[in-house]
Amino acid sequence: MTRTFDFDRIIDRGSQPGEKWGRYAGRDVLPLWVADMDFAAPAVVLDALRARLEHGVLGYTEPWPALLEAVIEGIARDHAWRIEADWLVWLPGVVTGLNLACRAVGEAGDEVFTATPVYPPFLSAPANSGRRLVSRALVLEDGRWTWDRAAVEAALGPRTGLFMLCNPHNPVGRAFDRDELGWLGALAERRDMVICSDEIHCGLVLDADRPHIPLAALDPALARRTITLMAPSKTWNIPSLYCALAIIPDPALRKRFRHAMRGIVPHVNLFGLIGCEAAYRDGTPWRLALLDTLRANRARVMEALADMPGLHCASPQATYLAWIDCRAAGLDDPAAFFEAAGVGLSDGAPFGAPGFVRLNFGCPRATLDEALHRMTTALARR
Ligand SMILES: Cc1ncc(COP(=O)(O)O)c(C=O)c1O
Numbered sequence: 001m002t003r004t005f006d007f008d009r010i011i012d013r014g015s016q017p018g019e020k021w022g023r024y025a026g027r028d029v030l031p032l033w034v035a036d037m038d039f040a041a042p043a044v045v046l047d048a049l050r051a052r053l054e055h056g057v058l059g060y061t062e063p064w065p066a067l068l069e070a071v072i073e074g075i076a077r078d079h080a081w082r083i084e085a086d087w088l089v090w091l092p093g094v095v096t097g098l099n100l101a102c103r104a105v106g107e108a109g110d111e112v113f114t115a116t117p118v119y120p121p122f123l124s125a126p127a128n129s130g131r132r133l134v135s136r137a138l139v140l141e142d143g144r145w146t147w148d149r150a151a152v153e154a155a156l157g158p159r160t161g162l163f164m165l166c167n168p169h170n171p172v173g174r175a176f177d178r179d180e181l182g183w184l185g186a187l188a189e190r191r192d193m194v195i196c197s198d199e200i201h202c203g204l205v206l207d208a209d210r211p212h213i214p215l216a217a218l219d220p221a222l223a224r225r226t227i228t229l230m231a232p233s234k235t236w237n238i239p240s241l242y243c244a245l246a247i248i249p250d251p252a253l254r255k256r257f258r259h260a261m262r263g264i265v266p267h268v269n270l271f272g273l274i275g276c277e278a279a280y281r282d283g284t285p286w287r288l289a290l291l292d293t294l295r296a297n298r299a300r301v302m303e304a305l306a307d308m309p310g311l312h313c314a315s316p317q318a319t320y321l322a323w324i325d326c327r328a329a330g331l332d333d334p335a336a337f338f339e340a341a342g343v344g345l346s347d348g349a350p351f352g353a354p355g356f357v358r359l360n361f362g363c364p365r366a367t368l369d370e371a372l373h374r375m376t377t378a379l380a381r382r
Pocket residue numbers: 035092093094095096119166170198200201231233239242243244
């Protein structure tokens with residue numbers, strides 16, 4: 001049976017509590033900020049949740065074999081990486097995993113490296129466990145964001161035990177290639193670092209000829225020093241179900257990670273697990289249709305930005321996020337300027353890059369068109 005999917009339908013999110021639309025309740029501001037999409041979750045996920053609810057009894061439930069199989073087969077199918085059931089640690093969120101990684105590697109006073117800009121919890125996690133953050137800026141080379149390899153190597157010291165990677169990258173939208181990841185793997189080996197690889201956006205690579213490459217899939221030795229974080233939440237738009245996984249092939253590292261969780265990290269909510277199983281097993285047709293929509297939205301964003309003087313954006317290879325450099329536009333506070341024009345964007349400052357904004361194009365085309373129109377008009381009227 002062929003199912004069609006409607007990514008044009010405008011769903012009134014203001015009628016329900018929610019962060020994205022709640023921030024601007026009662027104001028004419030289109031929210032293109034926090035990273036969730038304005039699309040209903042896949043019907044296969046909603047049906048699975050409904051069916052379980054109908055059963056009525058909601059007792060304690062551990063992850064079950066069909067769920068594990070769906071995840072293991074889904075990751076093998078979508079990312080050519082064959083993981084083992086033993087490697088999995090279930091978590092109520094990827095941010096929990098970032099913080100646990102800091103706790104599980106080294107000791108208080110050690111350093112954690114990450115490159116900026118980056119999703120803000122990367123910047124706050126080290127201090128939450130008494131680690132020191134070391135960061136260097138990504139650089140724009142030939143129109144794509146990447147590491148300044150010499151600067152990164154120079155920043156690492158004897159106490160830098162953990163490298164926090166975001167791939168695909170929020171907010172710059174890079175899906176790092178084999179050469180870049182190979183460099184990072186060799187660096188980790190040389191410096192004896194663990195890498196925590198946040199791959200939450202792995203199902204959202206937009207360029208069809210560019211697969212997501214899980215860092216740990218590059219080679220088994222690298223896998224042994226990697227904590228990979230994945231989740232169904234971004235790809236299938238179910239972030240509030242709070243279900244994520246850490247994939248840790250090395251038993252000793254996994255033990256330290258589990259130790260850091262003891263008595264603090266709760267089990268994953270039953271509905272998170274149910275949504276996860278349905279998404280990984282049956283969510284591919286929806287995901288592929290979503291990617292078509294996001295590719296078209298990305299093209300629309302890039303076309304509109306070309307007509308906005310002073311705004312620059314390297315086309316994202318993955319995610320539904322556009323990272324826009326406004327520094328040449330002469331705006332004191334770009335996020336406040338666009339909010340006053342009726343478009344709510346994420347301010348770059350918490351990502352470590354003031355002067356930038358992040359635009360979320362995971363919304364129906366009509367919403368996106370109106371937001372881009374408001375931005376263009378506001379810039380022209382200045
Ligand atoms: C890179 C990245 N990691 C983690 C998260 C959040 O993960 P969770 O809600 O599972 O904690 C986000 C959400 O935007 C993200 O972009």
